[in-house]
Every structure is written in C-alpha cells, then in structure tokens.
C-alpha cells in the first residue's frame with residue numbers, strides 16, 4: 031500500500047450561521063485516524079435575536095486546536111470569550127491591528143450584557159464576564175500578514191490583508207500529507223477591496239496561482255451588484271442641513287463611525303455643512319476606536335488618514351448627552367450602535383423619532399428584527415414600541431448602503447475569477463436566500479464546478495479537487 035493510500039488529506043467544513051451574524055465555521059483536517067486537527071474561523075454573536083439562542087452549542091471547545099479570528103466585528107469575535115469560558119485554551123490567531131483593537135470590542139460586549147441583563151432580569155447571568163475576556167485576550171497571538179503559521183506537519187496557515195476593516199484578514203489553510211495532493215482553503219472572512227483608511231494591498235500573485243483551491247466566501251451583498259448602490263448620503267446630509275434639521279447618524283463602532291466623521295470633514299471642507307452645525311461623537315467604544323485610528327501606528331492606517339476628525343467635533347459623555355437631549359441647536363450626532371439596538375442609539379432614537387425636525391440616518395446593513403430594520407419599515411406617523419414606550423415616527427428615517435464594507439456580488443465574482451485553479455466555492459455569511467442566489471451565480475458565471483452553501487444543514491468534505499461530498503447534519 032502506498033503512503034498516499036494510507037493517508038487521506040481532507041477537510042470537513044461546517045458553517046453555523048444561517049444569516050449574516052453569528053459567524054462561526056468549524057473545520058476538521060482529516061489526514062489519518064490518529065491525525066486530525068480542528069479549528070474554528072471566527073466565533074461571533076448573533077444580532078437581532080436573543081444571544082441566548084445560539085445555534086453553535088455543539089462546538090466542543092476542548093477538541094479545538096486553534097481559532098482564527100478574521101476581524102474585530104462582534105458578529106465574528108463576540109462569542110470567543112464564551113468558548114474560553116467553556117474550556118478553550120489554545121491560541122487565537124489574528125492580525126496585529128485586530129489584536130490591538132479586540133480589548134475595546136469586549137469592553138463594549140460586557141457593557142451590552144450588563145445593559146441587557148439589568149433590563150431583563152437582575153439575577154440572570156451574563157454570558158461571560160471580565161475574567162473570561164482577560165483569559166481570551168491572553169490567548170490571542172498577534173500575527174503578521176503573510177507570515178507562515180505552522181499548525182502541524184505540512185499544515186500551515188497564513189493571514190492576508192483585507193480592506194473590509196482595519197485589521198481584517200483573509201485566512202489561507204494549506205495541508206499536504208506525503209505524496210497526496212495539497213488541499214488549499216482560502217477563507218475571505220468579511221471581504222472588501224477598498225477602505226478609506228488603508229492602502230489597497232492585493233493578494234500576492236502566488237496565491238492567485240495556487241493549485242487545488244477551495245474558496246469560502248462571504249455573500250452579505252450576494253444579490254446586489256455594485257452598480258445598484260445608490261450614493262445618497264451626501265445629498266441627504268446637505269438637504270437636512272439646509273432645512274436646519276438635527277441629524278442622528280448611526281454606525282458600527284469600529285470602521286463606520288470613523289468613516290462617517292471623515293465624510294463629514296469632507297463635506298465641511300466643501301462648505302456643504304454650515305459652520306453653525308456642531309458635531310458630536312457618542313458611544314464609548316467608538317470614541318476609543320477613533321483615538322486608536324488617530325494615534326496607534328500599529329494599525330497600519332494611511333498617515334494622511336490619521337487626521338480624519340471634522341471641525342466643531344465634541345466627544346460626548348453622560349453629562350453632555352443630557353444637555354444634548356434637551357437642547358435644540360443644530361447638530362449632527364454620530365453614534366453607535368449601527369443597527370440601533372444598543373448603546374446611545376437607544377437613548378437618542380426615542381427622543382428624536384417623534385420630532386419632525388430630526389433625521390435618523392442609518393449607514394449600513396440592519397439585520398432582521400433589529401430596531402434599525404423596524405424603523406425603516408415604519409411609515410410616517412406609525413407608532414412603534416421601544417423599551418415599553420410607544421412612540422410615533424415623525425422624524426425622517428433614512429439608510430444607505432454606500433459605506434458598506436462588503437464587496438458586492440459582481441465584485442466577489444471578479445475576485446473568484448482572478449484565481450487560476452478554484453475547485454469549489456462555499457458560500458457563507460448572507461441571508462439564506464441571498465446565499466442560494468449567489469451560489470447559483472458562482473456556478474453560472476465562473477468555471478467552478480461545485481458550489482456549497484454553509485449554514486444550510488450540510489457540512490462539506492473537501493479534498494484536493496474541491497467538494498468530495500456534502501454531509502447532512
């Protein structure tokens with residue numbers, strides 16, 4: 031019997047999230063009966079549903095050999111301390127910038143927990159505590175981009191720059207046993223090819239030329255082409271300012287809030303936001319991220335983008351917030367959370383929603399069930415119940431996807447086409463119907479022969495030539 035017949039080289043991939051939050055992909059590298067290696071790519075929170083209702087309760091932390099964290103968004107990183115609480119004690123590989131920022135994310139999570147717990151039931155336990163967070167951070171292994179991480183014999187990983195977010199990575203796993211064909215899997219994580227704060231770093235040429243590649247791609251905007259994106263934000267802002275309205279801009283703490291502040295600065299410089307408009311930035315963690323972006327050189331921010339603060343900018347603490355809520359000056363409040371469910375948004379929305387002189391502007395994806403989504407579905411005057419108080423919507427509620435940090439369907443297709451030997455594609459991170467639609471598009475528009483969808487009740491066994499078979503859960 032030859033070596034290659036005794037040894038196999040396969041990776042079983044299972045995705046846990048059906049939709050776009052709660053990212054978690056478990057992979058088992060199977061090479062012989064005594065050699066298997068399990069790792070997780072991301073372990074995030076669900077948004078828009080109760081965090082207690084997690085679908086990934088059957089992940090066994092003690093069996094995991096490694097975790098890769100693609101980026102510092104809570105729907106990818108938020109549940110890692112839970113894994114550690116349940117016994118995980120191996121390394122968490124992530125990029126250096128993400129390792130610098132992760133602590134801010136978990137402070138935020140802990141305060142969301144205490145908000146939720148005190149709202150619902152004081153005796154209810156938090157999902158994890160500050161000790162679990164401390165332990166989690168101690169397991170983080172800050173890793174340079176394009177540096178080989180040795181996981182076992184001929185089993186390696188490598189992180190690559192990704193413009194989705196400062197610190198975001200794609201992860202390449204490579205496995206080879208004796209004379210078996212190599213298996214290469216590239217996880218895009220949340221993916222984008224542009225970011226105001228980062229230099230545009232492409233993958234090295236050799237990655238595009240890799241043999242036997244399977245790509246696990248996100249598909250958040252898998253049913254939207256880039257030409258469909260409407261650039262409405264600047265016009266909305268200018269119109270609201272011309273009408274003297276107060277504006278609440280909501281965004282995610284890392285990435286989006288900084289982008290919004292930068293875009294306000296650009297409008298100010300063009301004279302499109304009047305000088306009598308004061309700008310306020312609220313949300314503890316977003317303020318910390320903003321200062322990190324401005325000051326922390328390890329984040330790799332373009333030097334010319336470190337000074338992204340607009341003029342007339344004030345950072346909001348509890349005292350200023352109270353004054354803000356009860357004053358009527360012209361102001362633009364830039365605040366978390368992006369979907370309106372947490373943080374200062376929960377204080378501003380009920381105050382501004384019944385007021386015709388206000389605009390509430392979301393700046394990206396709002397998941398089903400979140401306050402942001404509900405507000406956008408509400409017609410003028412229609413009441414909504416927020417934290418037990420019924421409020422009519424008289425403010426203008428707007429949204430734009432133009433700042434989205436996710437590549438659109440056509441851009442994802444072009445990305446896949448750049449590789450010379452893609453054997454299979456697995457689609458993850460999208461609403462179920464969007465993932466299905468995108469999978470069909472990949473099958474139709476690229477030369478890939480087999481396309482799977484993660485989080486749809488199947489795991490996939492991957493070999494050198496792509497999907498070997500699907501396995502029903």
Ligand SMILES: [Zn+2]
Pocket residue numbers: 101103106194195220
């Ligand atoms: Zn993300």
